[in-house]
Amino acid sequence: MNLALLFDDDFVSPDRVILRGRRLSHLQSVIKVAEGDAIPVGRVNGDMGSGEVLRLTDTEAELLIRLDQAPPAPLALTLILAMPRPKMFRRILQTCATLGVKDIWLINSYKVEKSFWQTPWLSDEHLRENLTLGLEQAMDTRMPRVQVRKLFKPFVEDELPALLAGKQALVAHPGTSTPCPVHLNRPAALCIGPEGGFTPYEVDKLEEAGCLGVHLGPRILRMETAVPVLVSRLFDACL
């Protein structure tokens, strides 16, 4: 937690917040703050600044906050991910949030096991929790939006073309002959398949919708590695 992200519920007046639970524990046991110390804070979808610890007890910390700094620029990226295996999902969400991805779509694919969609990590509460952890790591405040589409074909045929308008659209597809572009630095949409990849039918459908199939070289990367590698490659001027 390099920054404590503040939500509306935390505010007791326009410039005071009370922190409890995870953020309080972190202040106490990791940062080891004392009354009078200031810590970095940011208001969700708002500005960042510092919070002075006015009062610290076992159950709450009251902070006087001053927000005067804009959060880092968001990435101009729509990231479309085949729903990952639950044990990787939280980490991928956190990584996306840390990297500045703001528009995340979770879609189905032949190799996405049905059970992946049953994970409790897809609840609104858990999504927000993991995205918050990623933002707090990065020192950012803009909450990403996550959308879930459990049917591949209607998504790709009915929604994707409009979503790709005005963007360079790519699908990461090991084995294709076109290398992924570097330093694109303009609005992009990027589809990343499941373990084992999108099927040829799925790649065809994504290409029909306007995506260019690109590869990242001979190495097969896990999704959690592919996301930072691709983001860094496309947006070198923005990180």
Next chain:
Amino acid sequence: MNLALLFDDDFVSPDRVILRGRRLSHLQSVIKVAEGDAIPVGRVNGDMGSGEVLRLTDTEAELLIRLDQAPPAPLALTLILAMPRPKMFRRILQTCATLGVKDIWLINSYKVEKSFWQTPWLSDEHLRENLTLGLEQAMDTRMPRVQVRKLFKPFVEDELPALLAGKQALVAHPGTSTPCPVHLNRPAALCIGPEGGFTPYEVDKLEEAGCLGVHLGPRILRMETAVPVLVSRLFDACL
């Protein structure tokens, strides 16, 4: 396991291997091979190719192998990491191996907790196991070398200058004013600090040894995210 990595012990004749344990389980329960099927294989530090399943029992698989393909090119990168927290360490090792990093140094730093060095994951056996998982993911055979230096000052003063000779040497240091170069694509050495970063003294010592302090923008990345972001940024032509 996109490729089964073969070790000397697996060979029963120049072109036959017997697999047991983890690799056998994977063949049976994930890939679901049958006799006659061929799977991608590679010999550690040697060529890659395919292995035809000659015989499959509950306890072993015998493969007829043919190796006729060079592994992907290694990255010309010396990666110097402050020893990570044990729960992140395995994943970072696997990621390094997957990305093609072959020269990894684990060093001490003020913010590396002493307990991190006690992790069983530092044993030769566990290092090899996790690096193998990373190579098998990537479809690579060249085993990275991991070196451990538990004293910061002697390493930086006595060993580092020679290690950096002929390389562009960088230390990732949030807060410095020089952005990390892009598409370097030549031999490099990269130091990445612990959670909380190297101390100013440590950055000074690394700079004295020849490292240039560079930042990755306003976001603070976890080491597991910083490694792929930096590798992708420096070696876009090599991935």
